Each structure stands twice: as structure tokens, then as C-alpha cells.
Amino acid sequence: MSGLDNRNAETRAIITGGTQGIGFAIADALADEGSKALALVGRSQEKGDKAVARLKERGVDAIFISADVAKVEDCRRAVETALGHFGTMNALVNAAATSARGSLVDTTEDLFDTIFATNVKGPFFLMQGLVKHLLERKAPGSIVNVLSMSAHAGQSFLTPYSTSKGALMTLTKNVANAYRGNRIRCNAVLPGWxxxxxxxxxxxxxxxxxxxxxxxxxxxxxxxxxVKPAQLARLVSYMVSPQSGVMTGSLVDYDQNIAGSFPD
Structure with a gap:
């Protein structure tokens, strides 16, 4: 452990897309900050086994849950499996996503449904599972959704993707508002390229x-x-941690390009 501040010592998190990229970078940051209970959700057993092994070497009780977040039954099973292993969870990071390309005129119904199932429906039902658990226990918790700067508009070849991230942006604020009185916080980061x-x-x-x-x-x-995953991960780990206090409903742009700006 780097000795940052042990701020996530009590964090017990489910992380989708947790076997690589930004998802694993977040898991790594949480482990570095004291978390001992991490459930990584992904589709590749091989990647999952490798990611869990790396965390276990650092003394983390980590498990891999094979699941497709585009399927509601898999989302529910992922939460149930994590709870069955750890007993209780208090954090969720929705990092899994598809950025499949499609413009307004060439996006098929199947592509649209796939993108929304992965980027919106999956996070929705994972959040539902954790929030129900926290409400039953009358316990505080934290959710962080990984969005994209494309949620502000996006490129022409990212129409359904950008729209899905915009939907998750609204969902983030809705959940934050709905459960702030229960001390359940919900925030999002919007990374650039x-x-x-x-x-x-x-x-x-x-x-x-x-x-x-x-x-x-x-x-x-x-x-x-x-944007480097290891850099972004420290922001997410802070937003997950109790140290971020009453922060909820926040949408944090994480990019060097400013939404709404134009060249001089």
C-alpha cells in the first residue's frame, strides 16, 4: 500500500469492466487505498482470473464474476454473488461499456438495443440491486458511473453511444436526488479520449x-x-470513498478539451 490515506479501507465494491482498462485501474487504486473486498465483473474468465490474482497478491479478497451487463439476469446475479461472498457491499462502479460506432442514419435497431442494454440498462439494474441492499440495511453507500465527454454531444459516428451516455448522465442525477436522504451517493465522471x-x-x-x-x-x-486510466482512477476512488463527504449528483468532466469551447 502506498499509504495515501487508507481512505477506502471500508469500501466493498462491485466494479463492472473490472478486469482491464479503467475498471481494473479503479480496482487497483481502491486496493492501494485499503479496500479488501472487491468483486470484478466481466465476460472473460481468463482476464478475470489474472486480475483477481494480481489483487490477491496484495492481500485483497477479490472475486471474479462472469457476467454480461447487457443482460438483466446477469446483473442481478452479479450483485447476488457479491453479496453471497462478502455478506455486504457498499459501493458500485459502472465502468463497463460498449463504444460501438453508428451514426443516426446507419444505426440498426439491433446495434441501438445492444448499446443501450450495455450502457444504460445494465447500470440501471446493477444500481437497483445495490441500492435495495443498502436500503434494507439502512446503510450508506456510493455509486460512480463512468460516462464520457460524448454525453455532451459526441461525434457523428457515435450517435447511439453518445445518447446512451446522456441517458446514464440523467440516471446518475435522478438516483442521487432520490436517495440522498438515505446517505446513498451517486456521481459520475466524463472522461475524454x-x-x-x-x-x-x-x-x-x-x-x-x-x-x-x-x-x-x-x-x-x-x-x-x-487520458490515462491510472490518473482517472484516483478521482473515481476519491468519489467512491467516504472522504468525498456529501458529494452527490456531480458530473465531473475529465478532459483537456472543454465542453462548449471553440478555437480562438
Whole structure:
């Protein structure tokens, strides 16, 4: 442990998309800040086993739950499995998402449904499961949803994706308002273009990117880099922790490009 402040010593979190990218970076940050109970949700057993092994080496009671967050029954099972193993949970990070491409005119019904099932319906029912548990125990808790700067508008080839993140943005504020009197907080981060394993695959699949796409992309950014998961993870771990106090309903842009701004 780095000895930051042990601020997440009592945090018992479910993290979707927790086996790689921003999801695992958040799990790693929580472990570094004292959390000893982490449930990682994902679809790849191989990645899940590796991620859990890394956390267990640091003394964390970590489990992997194989689940597709696009399926409500899997979301409910994920919460039930975590509760069955740990007894109680008090935090949820919805980091899993699909950023499949589609414009207004070329998005099929199946693609639209897939994106909304993964990016909206899944988080909705995971939040429902945790909040019900917290209400039954009359216990405080914290939820952080990982959105995207695309929730503000998005590019033309991200129409259903951007719309789904906008829906999750509204859901974040609705839940925050509904359960603030129960000490259940709900916040969100909106990262910009991020350097992850998944983004590398997206760039090559959808945009025909070359192997040096990251170097070129970062050279064109105002601060010379894309968003780094390890950096963003510390903000999320703070928002999850009790140290963030009464913070709820907050939508925090995390980017070097400013929503609503234009070149001089």
C-alpha cells in the first residue's frame, strides 16, 4: 500500500469492466487505498482470473464474476454473488461499456438495443440491486458511473453511444436526488479520449488505425497525452470513498478539451 490515506479501507465494491482498462485501474487504486473486498465483473474468465490474482497478491479478497451487463439476469446475479461472498457491499462502479460506432442514419435497431442494454440498462439494474441492499440495511453507500465527454454531444459516428451516455448522465442525477436522504451517493465522471487496451482495438477495427495511432493521437492533444486510466482512477476512488463527504449528483468532466469551447 502506498499509504495515501487508507481512505477506502471500508469500501466493498462491485466494479463492472473490472478486469482491464479503467475498471481494473479503479480496482487497483481502491486496493492501494485499503479496500479488501472487491468483486470484478466481466465476460472473460481468463482476464478475470489474472486480475483477481494480481489483487490477491496484495492481500485483497477479490472475486471474479462472469457476467454480461447487457443482460438483466446477469446483473442481478452479479450483485447476488457479491453479496453471497462478502455478506455486504457498499459501493458500485459502472465502468463497463460498449463504444460501438453508428451514426443516426446507419444505426440498426439491433446495434441501438445492444448499446443501450450495455450502457444504460445494465447500470440501471446493477444500481437497483445495490441500492435495495443498502436500503434494507439502512446503510450508506456510493455509486460512480463512468460516462464520457460524448454525453455532451459526441461525434457523428457515435450517435447511439453518445445518447446512451446522456441517458446514464440523467440516471446518475435522478438516483442521487432520490436517495440522498438515505446517505446513498451517486456521481459520475466524463472522461475524454482514453488510452486503454480497448481503445486500441476500437481504433484499428473502426478507423483502420496504424500501430503508431497512440503516438499520433497524443501529439495532437493540447497536453500531449490521452487520458490515462491510472490518473482517472484516483478521482473515481476519491468519489467512491467516504472522504468525498456529501458529494452527490456531480458530473465531473475529465478532459483537456472543454465542453462548449471553440478555437480562438
Amino acid at each position: 482514453m488510452d486503454t487496451e480497448g481503445e486500441a482495438l476500437v481504433q484499428k477495427k473502426w478507423h483502420g488505425a496504424s500501430d503508431d495511432w497512440l503516438e499520433k493521437a497524443e501529439a495532437a492533444q493540447p497536453m500531449g497525452q490521452l
